[in-house]
Amino acid sequence: MPPDDSALRDVTDFVWTTFLRADLTPSIPPSNVEPGYVGRVRISGTWSGELTLACSDTLARRAAGTLFDVPPDAVTGDDVNDAVGEIANVMSGNVKALLPAPSRLSLPDVYAGTVGATRADDRVREVWFTCEGEPLVVRLAVESQPAS
Amino acid sequence: MRAIVVDDSRATRSILKRALAREGFEVVEAGNGREAIDALEATGAVDLALVDWNMPVMTGYEFLNEVRARRAFDPMAIMMVTTESEASQVKRALDAGANEYVMKPFTDEVLHEKLMLLGLARA
Numbered sequence: 001m002p003p004d005d006s007a008l009r010d011v012t013d014f015v016w017t018t019f020l021r022a023d024l025t026p027s028i029p030p031s032n033v034e035p036g037y038v039g040r041v042r043i044s045g046t047w048s049g050e051l052t053l054a055c056s057d058t059l060a061r062r063a064a065g066t067l068f069d070v071p072p073d074a075v076t077g078d079d080v081n082d083a084v085g086e087i088a089n090v091m092s093g094n095v096k097a098l099l100p101a102p103s104r105l106s107l108p109d110v111y112a113g114t115v116g117a118t119r120a121d122d123r124v125r126e127v128w129f130t131c132e133g134e135p136l137v138v139r140l141a142v143e144s145q146p147a148s
Numbered sequence: 149m150r151a152i153v154v155d156d157s158r159a160t161r162s163i164l165k166r167a168l169a170r171e172g173f174e175v176v177e178a179g180n181g182r183e184a185i186d187a188l189e190a191t192g193a194v195d196l197a198l199v200d201w202n203m204p205v206m207t208g209y210e211f212l213n214e215v216r217a218r219r220a221f222d223p224m225a226i227m228m229v230t231t232e233s234e235a236s237q238v239k240r241a242l243d244a245g246a247n248e249y250v251m252k253p254f255t256d257e258v259l260h261e262k263l264m265l266l267g268l269a270r271a
Contacts, residue, residue, distance in 0.1 A: 019253035067159035069166060079158070086157035089202075090252045093231020101234045105202055107156070 002047065002125060002142055003098045009127045011094045012138050016131070019090055020066050024129040024136065033116030034135070036060060037080060039088030040110070043096055045103025048143040051095055053088045054115045059134035060084050085110045091138065100146055149268060150174050154184040154211060155200040155229070160252070164198050164229065167259050171270045181206030185214060193224045196268055199246075201230035201237070209241065216245035225266045229254065 003011070009026060016022045037060040039053045055063070058072075064083035065072035075083075085108035092105050115135045118126070125140045151173040153164045158179075165175045176191065178184035180203040188194065197215070199208040206214075208228060215221045227248040228241045238249050248262045263269035 015253055018255060064159070068162050082157055083159045086159045089157070090231055093233060093252060096231070097233045102236065103234075105231060107202060107204060 002049070002140055002145065003095060005125055005127055007098055008095070008125055008138060008140060009129075011091060011098070012127060012129065012136075015087065015091050015094055019087065020063055022063070022066070022131050024131050027128045027130045027135070029117035029126075029128050029137070030115070030135050031117075033114045036113060036115040036135075037084045038111055038113035039084040039108050041088050041092035041108045042106035043092060043099065043103050044106070046101060047099040047103055047145045049145075050141045050143070051088065051092045052139045052141070053084065053091060053136070054113055054139075055084070055131075055136040056115050056134045059131055059136060062132070062134070063087060081110045084108075095140060149196070150176070150194040151196040151198065152176050152178060152184055152187060152194050153198045154178045154181060154203070154208065155198075156180055156203040157200070160200070160229075164259075167256050168196075168198075170256075171260070171263060171268075180204055181208060181211030181214070184211055188215075188221065193221045195223075195225065196263075196266070197224055197226045198229045199226060201228060201232045201241075209244065212241060212244045212246055225268065227262060227266070 036056045042050050060080050061072040064075040064079045067083045089108045123142045129136045153161045155161050161177045168175050182205045201208040225247045228246050229250045231252050233251050
């Protein structure tokens with residue numbers, strides 16, 4: 001079985017606290033949709049699916065600034081892509097540790113997307129946070145898993 | 149002391165480079181295992197390699213095997229710094245000659261402890 005919402009929240013909080021020294025606040029999906037960055041990693045193996053991380057443009061730039069140790073307004077688009085991809089990669093590794101082995105991680109890919117609520121789907125777990133007022137969502141989509 | 153940081157993420161290379169600089173290392177960077185081999189062939193062995201597992205072109209595991217097959221690089225300590233945490237993968241890396249294994253995300257304290265174990269930490 002995939003991690004439940006509580007475990008997914010714990011992984012997200014652990015990675016952001018440790019990697020980015022950022023405090024996350026659990027939240028509900030925002031009513032608006034805003035532009036942002038999406039990082040995606042596929043997990044393939046005994047359990048297969050995909051983890052995506054989406055955050056606002058502002059939060060992505062702040063995160064990149066922290067990782068590269070530069071002010072957010074000094075980061076480049078490449079810096080943001082690299083940072084969002086690596087955060088998604090690290091999150092996926094920590095989620096993978098909760099899944100039945102063996103499985104493999106893909107290299108991350110990052111694209112410009114949106115941060116907003118999606119339609120309910122029982123094959124997708126979704127946890128929302130804010131970080132200094134900016135939205136962040138982590139989704140774990142199941143493709144196949146061992147029969148329980 | 150000299151170190152090479154091998155990771156396809158510039159962000160992680162940046163974090164590791166700053167942490168190692170605080171420990172007194174001179175650091176070179178490589179974006180995958182092949183770039184790292186090329187850099188080591190050009191400059192000679194370093195004291196420490198911090199190596200990611202999942203990278204394009206040449207993975208960290210392939211790098212590990214290639215380096216451990218070369219006598220000239222024998223003294224180099226290799227620490228895997230990766231998101232891969234399955235026990236079987238940790239064992240594979242240690243069996244192939246990795247000296248330490250760190251799971252991302254890591255803290256400066258964890259990195260320092262691992263360097264202490266390798267005898268490479270600043271007192």
